Amino acid sequence: MSIATSATRLRSAGKLIPSNTTLLVCDIQERFRPLVHKMETVIQTSKFMTSVANELKIPIVVTQQYTKVFGPTIAEALDISEIGSKMVLFDKKKFSMLTDDVSSHISSLNRTSFLLVGIEAHVCLQQTCLDLLELGHEVHIIADGVSSQQPYDREMALRRMENCGAYLTTAQSAAFMLLGSAEHENFKAVSGLVKDHMVLRNEFNE
Secondary structure (H helix, E strand, C coil): CCHHHHHHCCCCCCCCCHHHEEEEEECCEHHHCCCCCCHHHHHHHHHHHHHHHHHCCCCEEEEEECHHHHCCECHHHCCHHHECCCEEEEEECCCCCCCHHHHHHHHHHCCCEEEEEEECHHHHHHHHHHHHHHCCCEEEEEEEEEECCCHHHHHHHHHHHHHCCCEEECHHHHHHHHHCCCCCCCHHHHHHHHHHHHHHCCCCCC
16 A cells, blocks of 8 residues: 555544635524523634634634524624625524535535534534534534533533544634634734633633
8 A cells, every 4th residue: 555545544634724614603592592501601702713714714604593483693602794795694493504505505615624613512513513524524613612501411522523523622723723823914813812712711611
């Protein structure tokens, strides 16, 4: 077996490149605000990631689970002004984000690396992750941006997704990997977002 052939069988290192990345925001809705463990952390992390994505021109896909029942996306979780341009919002009843409409949209983006934030980790987020992995995409779970009502469900979901091939990372780690260098033209703006996020975030391990 040649070295080249062997290398192709190795798992990708999972490096993030803005031009090949899409951010998915899963069901961070008003009805779930008082129910989900460390929900304020999820909200602040989602806002941070959508702000980073906007700075780096990364497409954002937002879903809402049965909006009529569970309400709209929490306003503080993203920049509502970007909906319709850089950010596209879809209603759904399916647990996975990959409805026919969403699948068609992300196919049109022609990107193969996906960042995931949202809820609930063991239901909608996990099923989205597994669907993306089955399609051959890279999936990066922003661990400080996902949760469930019960911490144990969150923990088991993170294990399951990682075991199936997803990468676990943090919002700050993903942001700096997307930049790649302090010489990036958006470094100052993104590092400012990082500083603001560090002040606001509520750690899962507190």
